[in-house]
Amino acid sequence: MEIESSLHLQQQIARLQALLDTTHRIHSTIELDSVLRSVLQITVRELEMAGAFFTTFPFSYGDIPPRFLLHPPSSDPRRGCYRFPLLDRHGSTLTEMVVITRDGAPLSLYEQDFLEHLAIQAAVAIENARYHEQTLDMERVKQDLSCARDIQRSLLPQVFPDIPGYSIDGRSQTCYEVGGDYLDLIKLPSGELMVVVADVAGKGLASALVGSSFRAALRAMANSEMPLVDMATNMNLLHYKEGEESRRRYVTAMFLRLDPKTHTVEVVNAGHNPAFLLNGSDVPELIEASGTPVGMLPFSSYTAENYVLSDKAKLLIYTDGMTEVFQGDEEFGQDRLMEAFRASRHTDATGTLNSIWRTLDAFSNQENQSDDMTALVIGRKP
Known part of the structure; x- marks a missing residue:
């Protein structure tokens, strides 16, 4: 045993x-x-x-x-x-x-x-x-x-143009690593400055890819000297023809051409948020959309608006992330943004942007943003 x-x-x-x-x-x-x-x-x-x-x-x-x-x-x-x-x-x-x-x-x-x-x-x-x-x-x-974020940041204006008599500055913050907001400034052979602020529907990598495609097409047309209306029309048709997925990722865009010699601006708003223009009055003028977003419909007509910038005039172009900042369930909204722009006493673009961002941070208590945020200010120096 x-x-x-x-x-x-x-x-x-x-x-x-x-x-x-x-x-x-x-x-x-x-x-x-x-x-x-x-x-x-x-x-x-x-x-x-x-x-x-x-x-x-x-x-x-x-x-x-x-x-x-x-x-x-x-x-x-x-x-x-x-x-x-x-x-x-x-x-x-x-x-x-x-x-x-x-x-x-x-x-x-x-x-x-x-x-x-x-x-x-x-x-x-x-x-x-x-x-x-x-x-x-x-x-x-x-x-x-991380690489995509670095590339996208490198495509943003690294230095804003120094144009005599004008102050220009912009800022862009993505909600995620990459985003669908687009900001570009292109000096034209005529001496004019083309400005584009755009917002691809949605957020994240897919919108960033569409934004890169939008940028490539725009820059190919920029030096052609075609009117802004024709450019918006061509961009719309080109984007629409890229297929169903691109149509879902339509682009709201503000096209602007500034002539610093005559102090005039030509603007085409393709389904974008209204821009704010302080032009000799304490009440901002709204530059509303004149057509549908780029790529939403196969045929869309646009109209251009022309303005003469008075002494000390200031223009704010932005994406909807600036108005969709929240404090709890309360949205910052267009009216608050317009008031923050109007109330800023800074005559330069950088000071104006800093003032607006401080107002946004104070409203949201610096909580995480829910959308990409981009803004550009063009101011005529006194």
Whole structure:
């Protein structure tokens, strides 16, 4: 009896040691392919099974016999086929390990117990490997978004033009890493300055891609000297023809051409928020939309408005993120933005923008913004 008891104890110790060694081997890697391969090697080589494989997508793995490809085997101990489910921490099945014994022999109690414990450890290792892969994927996405953010920022005006008699400055803040707001200033051969402030419907990477396409098309047309109405019309048709996805990402845009020699501006508002113009009066004039957003409809007509800028005139062009700042459930709104612009006593563009941003920050208590925010101020120096 003592000899049998001692042999039994030695067998138990050997089993535990084998399980510990197996556990160590399985958890020594965080690569999913290596985990799956290691489990199958342990099953086939050390337990001397005829075959083993994982079934159930997405973890179908191993040398699956042809007869099992179309008809997954059911657990049938009489034919030496056993299935061991691998469960995640919530009890859901990750996959199943199918074990085929040699010559259809039944599993011993030791083999059955070993494989059940192996399935538990394999499930933990698979979850860890999946988490590791997801973490790597997230890091890659973060790096890509960081690069996209740097590229998008580099496309914004880095230095605003120094035009005698004028003060010009702009600011753009994205809600996420990249955004759909667009701001551009282009000096024309005629000496005029073209200004475009636009907002792609939506936020994030998709809107940023559409914004880059919009920028490329605009810059290709900018030096053609075509009237702003024709430019808006051509941009609209071009954007619409790019397909259904682009139409969902239509663009509201404000096109402006400033002639500093004659102090005149030509403006086309394509479905954009009304610009505010202080032009010799303490009450801002609204430059409303004269047509639909770019890319929304195949044919849209636009009209241009022309203004002569008086001494100390100031113009604010902005995207709707400036009005969609919230304090709880209360929106900042167009009227508050117009009042913040009107109330600013700064004669220069930078001071005016700083004043508006302070007002926005005070209203929102510097909570996270819900949309991209872009604003441009053009002021005529006294």
